[in-house]
Amino acid sequence: MMLWEEGKFQLDDPISKYIPEFKNPQxxxxxxxxxxxxxxxxxxxxxxxxxxxxxxxxxxxxVIDPSEQMKMIYAKAGITDAFTTKxxxxxxxxxxxxxxxxxxxxxxxxxxxxxxxxxGYFIEVVSGMPFDVYLKTHIxxxxxxxxxxxxxxxxxAGRLVAVQQKGSNGKWEKYPVTFYDTDYPxxxxxxxxxxxxxxxxxxxxxxxxxxxxxxGGEYNGIRLLSHTTxxxxxxxxxxxxxxxxxxxxxxxxxxxxxxxxxxxxxxGSEGTFEWGGYFxxxxxxxxxxxxxxxxxKQTQGPVNDETGWKFKQLVGQSIDD
Numbered sequence: 001m002m003l004w005e006e007g008k009f010q011l012d013d014p015i016s017k018y019i020p021e022f023k024n025p026q027x028x029x030x031x032x033x034x035x036x037x038x039x040x041x042x043x044x045x046x047x048x049x050x051x052x053x054x055x056x057x058x059x060x061x062x063v064i065d066p067s068e069q070m071k072m073i074y075a076k077a078g079i080t081d082a083f084t085t086k087x088x089x090x091x092x093x094x095x096x097x098x099x100x101x102x103x104x105x106x107x108x109x110x111x112x113x114x115x116x117x118x119x120g121y122f123i124e125v126v127s128g129m130p131f132d133v134y135l136k137t138h139i140x141x142x143x144x145x146x147x148x149x150x151x152x153x154x155x156x157a158g159r160l161v162a163v164q165q166k167g168s169n170g171k172w173e174k175y176p177v178t179f180y181d182t183d184y185p186x187x188x189x190x191x192x193x194x195x196x197x198x199x200x201x202x203x204x205x206x207x208x209x210x211x212x213x214x215x216g217g218e219y220n221g222i223r224l225l226s227h228t229t230x231x232x233x234x235x236x237x238x239x240x241x242x243x244x245x246x247x248x249x250x251x252x253x254x255x256x257x258x259x260x261x262x263x264x265x266x267x268g269s270e271g272t273f274e275w276g277g278y279f280x281x282x283x284x285x286x287x288x289x290x291x292x293x294x295x296x297k298q299t300q301g302p303v304n305d306e307t308g309w310k311f312k313q314l315v316g317q318s319i320d321d
Contacts, residue, residue, distance in 0.1 A: 014046035021098035028101035052115035058102030085188025120195020157186040165301040
C-alpha cells in the first residue's frame with residue numbers, strides 16, 4: 001500500500017501486467033489422483049492485485065490447502081509454502097505457481113492462499129528491491145523494529161523460541177522437522193522471503209507495527225501511510241462473500257470486526273482488526289478502546305489451545321473507564 005500511495009499501480013490492475021507468467025489463468029476442472037494430472041477451463045477474468053490481497057484470487061496454498069487435489073498439484077510442481085531452509089527464491093517460486101490452476105474464478109469466493117507470496121514478489125518487481133530489503137528499509141528500520149527479520153543474525157539465534165508440541169505423555173516437546181525445519185530463521189540457505197509468512201519478531205516489535213495502524217499510519221513521528229489509506233485497508237473488500245450480515249469482514253489482509261461482531265461480544269469493538277500466524281501467534285488491535293493484544297506461543301499440532309478467545313475476553317472485561 002505504500003507503493004500504491006506512490007502511484008506505482010492500481011489495486012484492480014491484473015497481476016499479469018507486472019508478472020507476465022500470470023497471464024491467461026486457468027481454473028481446475030478435473031483431477032486424476034493416480035498420477036496428479038488434471039484438466040482446466042480458462043478463467044473468466046485475470047487475477048487482480050486486490051484479489052491477491054483479499055484471498056479471493058483462486059490461488060491455492062499447497063501443504064495447508066483444504067483441497068487434497070491442490071496439495072498434490074503444488075507438491076508435484078515443487079512449490080515452497082512459507083518457510084524453508086533450502087536455496088529457494090520467491091521469484092522462482094511464484095513463476096512456477098503462476099502456471100498452476102486456480103480453485104475458482106477470480107473474485108468468486110474466499111480461500112486463504114499464497115496470494116500474499118505472489119505480492120511479495122510483486123513488491124520486488126515494482127520497487128526494484130529484494131523483498132526483505134524493502135521491508136527493512138521502508139518499515140522495520142523507520143519504526144525501530146530491530147528484531148523483526150526473516151532470518152536472524154548469529155548473535156540473536158539464541159533468542160529464538162523453539163516451536164513446541166504436546167507429546168504423548170502430555171508434556172511439551174520440541175516440534176520435529178517435517179516438510180520444513182522450525183529453526184529456519186537461524187539456519188539453512190536463508191534465501192526465501194515469503195510474502196505470506198516467515199518473519200520472526202518480538203511482541204514489542206509487532207505491537208509497534210500495530211500501533212502505527214491505530215495511529216492512522218504514523219508512529220513516533222514517522223508516517224508510513226495516510227489515514228485515508230488505513231481506512232481503505234480496514235474496509236470490507238470482499239462484499240458479501242462471508243454472508244449478508246457477518247460478524248467479521250475481510251479488508252486488505254486483515255479480518256475486521258463489524259457492528260454485529262461487537263454486539264455478539266468477545267471480539268472487541270467494531271473496527272477491531274486481527275489475524276494469526278502458523279505457530280499459533282495471534283494479535284488484535286481495537287481502535288475504539290486503543291488496545292493491542294499479542295500472543296506469541298510457538299506451538300504446533302493439536303494443543304487444545306483456548307488462550308486466543310480467553311485472552312481477548314479477559315482483556316475486554318478488564319477495561320474500566
